[in-house]
Amino acid sequence: MTYVGIIGGSGLYSIMETRKTMDIDTPYGKPSAPLEIGEINGVEVAFLPRHGKKHTIPPHMVNYKANIFALQKAGVQRIIGLNAVGSLKEEYKPGDIVIPDQFIDFTKRRDLTYYNGPDVYHISMADPFCSDISAKAYEAGKKLSFPVHKNGAYICIEGPRFSTRAESKMFRNFADIIGMTLVPEINLAAELSMCYGMLATVTDYDAWKDEAVEASDVMQIMKESEEKVSKMLYNLVPEINGQRNCKCSLRLENAKA
Numbered sequence: 142m143t144y145v146g147i148i149g150g151s152g153l154y155s156i157m158e159t160r161k162t163m164d165i166d167t168p169y170g171k172p173s174a175p176l177e178i179g180e181i182n183g184v185e186v187a188f189l190p191r192h193g194k195k196h197t198i199p200p201h202m203v204n205y206k207a208n209i210f211a212l213q214k215a216g217v218q219r220i221i222g223l224n225a226v227g228s229l230k231e232e233y234k235p236g237d238i239v240i241p242d243q244f245i246d247f248t249k250r251r252d253l254t255y256y257n258g259p260d261v262y263h264i265s266m267a268d269p270f271c272s273d274i275s276a277k278a279y280e281a282g283k284k285l286s287f288p289v290h291k292n293g294a295y296i297c298i299e300g301p302r303f304s305t306r307a308e309s310k311m312f313r314n315f316a317d318i319i320g321m322t323l324v325p326e327i328n329l330a331a332e333l334s335m336c337y338g339m340l341a342t343v344t345d346y347d348a349w350k351d352e353a354v355e356a357s358d359v360m361q362i363m364k365e366s367e368e369k370v371s372k373m374l375y376n377l378v379p380e381i382n383g384q385r386n387c388k389c390s391l392r393l394e395n396a397k398a
């Protein structure tokens with residue numbers, strides 16, 4: 142059985158009616174929660190809330206290795222990550238959806254690879270996101286007339302604290318949006334030749350603009366955006382079901398040293 146996998150972030154702990162749950166164990170431990178299996182617009186989906194069902198797992202403590210491994214073990218080949226992000230650019234406004242195409246890793250102490258030897262792999266991450274999921278996610282948003290941005294660089298910080306104003310101003314030179322969870326989620330998916338695409342909801346202007354971001358504001362905006370994300374998923378999920386035509390399944394070819 143293959144499912145489309147959806148990883149829910151802050152404020153998104155369930156997205157559909159659950160038909161059954163799958164309690165999966167992995168060589169890396171347990172995922173953040175049992176997988177919830179259900180249907181979105183006629184397609185089988187496996188859902189996993191990365192912070193746990195009750196948001197008890199902070200970004201630096203998420204067992205990303207177990208989460209991605211569990212999804213693959215369940216038969217998932219394509220992952221849609223749902224994320225709350227701060228904006229580093231005036232034109233990416235709170236409530237907007239961004240489909241990022243690049244990332245910068247500013248994390249410091251995460252367990253970020255399945256390959257610790259003796260098999261040594263260096264995967265190419267020049268184009269980290271699945272081009273197919275991203276293109277279709279953008280189309281899904283456009284069709285609904287949502288404020289959706291086609292591209293953007295996501296800078297991933299270690300957290301759990303938010304950035305200082307100086308950090309935020311520096312990050313503005315390199316990235317468009319900021320969060321704490323994309324890395325190593327995306328790296329690990331790539332190492333297992335899985336597709337990864339993201340629907341990022343802008344919740345705030347981080348610290349560079351004027352107000353300082355607060356977690357409660359992020360949660361509030363995510364609550365208000367839930368319907369938008371659900372409608373996008375309803376249109377997107379059937380579009381990415383079936384045979385993969387992207388390059389993600391080839392990630393490990395030529396990657397072995």
Ligand SMILES: CSC[C@H]1O[C@H](OP(=O)(O)O)[C@H](O)[C@@H]1O
Pocket residue numbers: 149150151191192199200223224225226300320321322323355356359360
């Ligand atoms: C609750 S504010 C900070 C929190 O929100 C984002 O979560 P996610 O990426 O899982 O949607 C950010 O990365 C932090 O974990």
Ligand SMILES: Nc1ncnc2[nH]cnc12
Pocket residue numbers: 225226227228303304319320321344345346347348354359
């Ligand atoms: N400003 C911000 N910084 C880091 N993670 C976030 N998630 C939502 N807003 C954020």
